[in-house]
Amino acid sequence: MLWKTTGGYGMSIYKWARDALGDDMREAEAQGFDRLMALRALLAEVVQQNKASRDAQELAHELQFLADNLDEERDYAFMRP
Missing domain, CATH: 1.20.5 (Single alpha-helices involved in coiled-coils or other helix-helix interfaces)
Structure with a gap:
C-alpha cells in the first residue's frame, strides 16, 4: 500500500x-x-485521465476486473499483474 x-x-x-x-x-x-450523475461524470473523467496515461487494453482489463467483482458477497477473482 x-x-x-x-x-x-x-x-x-x-x-x-x-x-x-x-x-x-x-x-x-x-x-x-444529482448524486448518480455526479458519480457517472467523475467515473467518465477518471477513465479519460487513465486513457491518457496508460495502455487502453490494460485499462480495459482493470475495468473488467472491477466490473466482474461488483458483488461484495463473492470473493475476488484472481487478478493477473
Whole structure:
C-alpha cells in the first residue's frame, strides 16, 4: 500500500481517494447536482485521465476486473499483474 507521510501521519492512497471523492460529492450536492450523475461524470473523467496515461487494453482489463467483482458477497477473482 502506498503511504504519504505528513507531519508523522500516514495516509494510504486509497484513503486519500475516498476522502477526495467525499469532498467532491459534497461540492456536487451543494451545486445541486444529482448524486448518480455526479458519480457517472467523475467515473467518465477518471477513465479519460487513465486513457491518457496508460495502455487502453490494460485499462480495459482493470475495468473488467472491477466490473466482474461488483458483488461484495463473492470473493475476488484472481487478478493477473
